[in-house]
Amino acid sequence: MRLTNGITILSDAVLVASGFDLFDAVKKEEYGYGIYDQVMTNADLEAYFKTGSDKRVTNPKRIGFVHCVGSRDEKSGCRSCSKVCCATAVKQAIEVKQAFPDSEVFCFYMDLRLFGRHYEDIYLSAQKDHGVRFIRGRVAEVSENHDGTLLVKAENTVAGKPLKVTLDLLVLMSGMRPSVPGKAIGDLLEMPVEEDGYFAVRNGIAAGQRSPLPGVFLAGAATGPKTLPETLADARAAAMEIDRYLTEVFPDARNYKQLVRERW
Amino acid sequence: MVDFGFGLVPSSRINLDLFDREKYDKLTAIEPDARICISCGSCTAVCTAGQFAHTSLREALDDILNANPDKALESLRSCQLCGKCAMVCPRGINTRHLILSIIKVYSGE
Numbered sequence: 001m002r003l004t005n006g007i008t009i010l011s012d013a014v015l016v017a018s019g020f021d022l023f024d025a026v027k028k029e030e031y032g033y034g035i036y037d038q039v040m041t042n043a044d045l046e047a048y049f050k051t052g053s054d055k056r057v058t059n060p061k062r063i064g065f066v067h068c069v070g071s072r073d074e075k076s077g078c079r080s081c082s083k084v085c086c087a088t089a090v091k092q093a094i095e096v097k098q099a100f101p102d103s104e105v106f107c108f109y110m111d112l113r114l115f116g117r118h119y120e121d122i123y124l125s126a127q128k129d130h131g132v133r134f135i136r137g138r139v140a141e142v143s144e145n146h147d148g149t150l151l152v153k154a155e156n157t158v159a160g161k162p163l164k165v166t167l168d169l170l171v172l173m174s175g176m177r178p179s180v181p182g183k184a185i186g187d188l189l190e191m192p193v194e195e196d197g198y199f200a201v202r203n204g205i206a207a208g209q210r211s212p213l214p215g216v217f218l219a220g221a222a223t224g225p226k227t228l229p230e231t232l233a234d235a236r237a238a239a240m241e242i243d244r245y246l247t248e249v250f251p252d253a254r255n256y257k258q259l260v261r262e263r264w
Numbered sequence: 265m266v267d268f269g270f271g272l273v274p275s276s277r278i279n280l281d282l283f284d285r286e287k288y289d290k291l292t293a294i295e296p297d298a299r300i301c302i303s304c305g306s307c308t309a310v311c312t313a314g315q316f317a318h319t320s321l322r323e324a325l326d327d328i329l330n331a332n333p334d335k336a337l338e339s340l341r342s343c344q345l346c347g348k349c350a351m352v353c354p355r356g357i358n359t360r361h362l363i364l365s366i367i368k369v370y371s372g373e
């Protein structure tokens with residue numbers, strides 16, 4: 001293996017942790033990212049919270065969050081759920097309410113997938129303590145008014161009626177996509193990829209960190225959308241799997257490991 | 265303003281721009297639980313009055329948020345405050361009190 005700094009490494013095991021790319025929201029043209037001024041993504045909003053400046057965020061009164069942008073959407077080439085964006089949307093909705101207490105915040109969702117520990121508590125708190133409004137229905141299209149505000153159209157599928165609302169800011173929850181640079185590494189190693197574009201694993205339950213190629217291990221979003229705790233657990237599991245592999249397949253390595261342990 | 269193909273009759277569409285925030289704030293001030301409904305529909309399914317006349321707390325809460333409070337009042341008109349809905353609500357909402365508060369705020373009684 002040759003690293004980018006020119007160093008060549010000979011190894012018995014390789015761990016591919018190539019992560020994910022954020023879905024390019026420009027592709028969902030009907031939401032107007034890159035076309036209308038007041039549309040931003042989850043990543044843009046996160047950057048705003050960090051830097052405190054974004055020309056789109058000027059004391060907005062009505063803010064909408066669109067769940068599942070580029071996820072659960074075969075039209076944009078992705079059937080799967082990105083797992084983290086529901087929780088992120090609820091978290092960001094609360095943060096927006098905290099930053100602009102006078103504002104009204106709407107989350108447009110198809111399902112709220114808040115499966116992790118405490119996630120449901122955050123959802124309850126968003127409703128109860130922050131008055132975030134959750135509307136079941138995918139945003140269908142967005143248009144810009146002359147004054148720069150946005151007209152958003154969806155169906156409220158609970159009420160069974162089409163709905164429109166004028167917003168000052170729309171935040172798109174862009175989902176996870178297989179990493180393009182990761183794919184290049186995969187091509188070099190000739191790693192099998194599944195239909196969804198993520199790397200195949202040997203066995204999704206019993207060997208989730210092993211690729212079908214001997215000696216090649218995988219961790220994190222290289223094998224599909226993962227939450228942060230899942231990624232950390234995956235990383236630990238991969239390290240242990242590699243340890244086991246080296247011990248079993250290269251018994252000679254034992255002495256080396258013994259030495260490492262003694263010096264730890 | 266763009267009409268955006270929204271020429272439907274008002275009763276079959278939702279226009280959130282017409283939402284009365286002041287009244288809703290008044291409701292949630294006396295009844296914060298109004299916000300935590302998850303539209304599960306349990307209250308409507310078990311409603312004793314619902315067997316005889318259309319009654320639905322779930323719909324009423326949704327209609328208030330959808331800027332249609334008159335329809336909300338309509339959905340609660342036949343409620344007899346039996347309290348069965350409170351027994352099934354997964355969010356633990358004090359439904360009877362909520363129903364009374366809705367009527368108080370939105371019908372001005």
Ligand code: SF4
Nearest residue numbers: 068071081082085086
């Ligand atoms: S986590 Fe939520 S917003 Fe993200 S893709 Fe899944 S359902 Fe959609």
Ligand code: SF4
Nearest residue numbers: 311343344346347349
């Ligand atoms: S309290 Fe009213 S809404 Fe609730 S179950 Fe009884 S009649 Fe129905």
Ligand code: SF4
Nearest residue numbers: 301302304305307353
């Ligand atoms: S039972 Fe409770 S949570 Fe379910 S729809 Fe009725 S009020 Fe809402």
